[in-house]
Amino acid sequence: MTVTKGLEGIVATTSSISSIIDDTLTYVGYDIDDLAENATFEEVIYLLWHRRLPNKEELKELTAQLAENMDVPKEVLDHFKTFPIQSVHPMAALRSAISNLGLYDAEADVMDKEANYKKAIRLQAQISTIVTAFARIRKGLEPVSPKKDLSFAANFLYMLSGKDPSAIEEEAFNKALVLHADHELNASTFTARVCVATLSDVYSGITAAIGALKGPLHGGANEAVMKMLTEIGSVENVESYVKNKLDNKEKIMGFGHRVYRNGDPRAKHLRAMSEKLTKLTGQSQYYEMSVKIEELVTSQKPLPPNVDFYSASVYHSLGIDHDLFTPIFAVSRTSGWLAHILEQYDNNRLIRPRAEYTGPGMQKYVPVDER
The missing domain is CATH 1.10.230.10 (Cytochrome P450-Terp, domain 2)
Structure with missing residues (x-):
């Protein structure tokens, strides 16, 4: 066997979601420069999940679906109040909340294509609410409900501060979301795919991905x-x-x-x-x-x-607390994680690499009294 530390240069799967070729990042063949300057985050979500840009009606429908699914079960938000709120890192809180969220989804373990897509909508919508709610609850503030008429980017900033963002603030945050949406087979995306390749559920896949993103060599x-x-x-x-x-x-x-x-x-x-x-x-x-x-x-x-x-x-x-930077990364990258999870389900094979053993050779058990 050939051992490659960190799997560097190893091609582990095929994917039609994003590519990095000659220092050019594309989402489904669209150059990131083109998307960063022109696309909304909602368009990018649709692109990653459907492998094409939406028309006006499709974009309107997705935008409405995201807005309608932003509300989070009260029990999930109340759970934050049981945390050591002043010391817990927001990524740890987010990891727990997404896992907790699965407990309140009646379709959490339904694995057909339609159910998984509906869960993708709910997760993408609700992760934004979870991050902003935690940010407020730890300051003794009540969560702010989303507005149905705001974009995804504007809604996040609104739920965080309670104020409508300016046009430049919305533009900046939308651009950041677009740029972080996917990045081929990075550590957290690979983690998500490994998790759901066992046919575990979508919530488990996103929770696992958040755990990987938490590290300072990745999202931190x-x-x-x-x-x-x-x-x-x-x-x-x-x-x-x-x-x-x-x-x-x-x-x-x-x-x-x-x-x-x-x-x-x-x-x-x-x-x-x-x-x-x-x-x-x-x-x-x-x-x-x-x-x-x-x-x-x-x-x-x-x-x-x-x-x-x-x-x-x-x-x-943008006035965002510094320890929220990585959870914001997760809010954006959830769109890519979900695209990869759905793709893994569509053509699944258990991901099970090998390791080169470097320990001692064959040994014989010796009873404890003789050691």
Whole structure:
């Protein structure tokens, strides 16, 4: 057997959902640059699930279905109040809530195609409500019910703050959702597919994916980037901070990506949005620090920034708590996870790789008194 650490370069399945070829990311053949500039998140959800963009009626129907299914069972939200609310990380709360959500779905274990699609609608709609409700409950605030006439992106920001977002805020958040929606066979997507390949249910698949996304080497990177920017404090401190990190061979979060040689194609969209939003909110120092860090790091190492690097200052400028950055990633990536879960069900085979054994050779049992 040939062993490849981290399964790097191993092709584990076929998929018609997204591709990364020559540093170009596509969703069903549509370049991410095209979608980031033009598409709504609702269009991207439809594209990932149906492998084509919707017409007006289909988009209207999906938008209505998402809006109608955003309400979450009261029992799920009340469960948050039993958590150690001031210390629990939102990703841990989200992981538990999605698992809990399955208990209140009468079709949770119904595995036909129609039932699974309905569950996909409910999960995509409700994860947004769960994240925003937790964010408010831990501050002693009541959850805000969604508005039926708002877009998915606008509804999230509305449920988080209780205020209708501005056009630029909605645009920025929609763009972030589009950019994070899918990314081929990343760690959390692979986890979801492994889980449901056993014919486990959709809720189990999404819960497993959230568990994988929680790690700082995957979804947690943008939260770590914002922590870094906060620690640095000002542009004047960037050079010494970066030099110290590089001299000590410490990782600087938000740089490099295993599947891209010349840079993450998503990063430039959030860089432009970071510049615009930080200026608008009077927090240009975060964009300026980010640019300076990028210049210093890329001059020393061939590691361009990835999508996490500039998403940190974008989310901060939207007034979002830093530990909510990864749950927001999950809100978006749920669309991709669900696409892959449904695809796995359609052409399923149990995913069961092998491991090369490196332990001792054949041994003989010795009774405990003789050891």
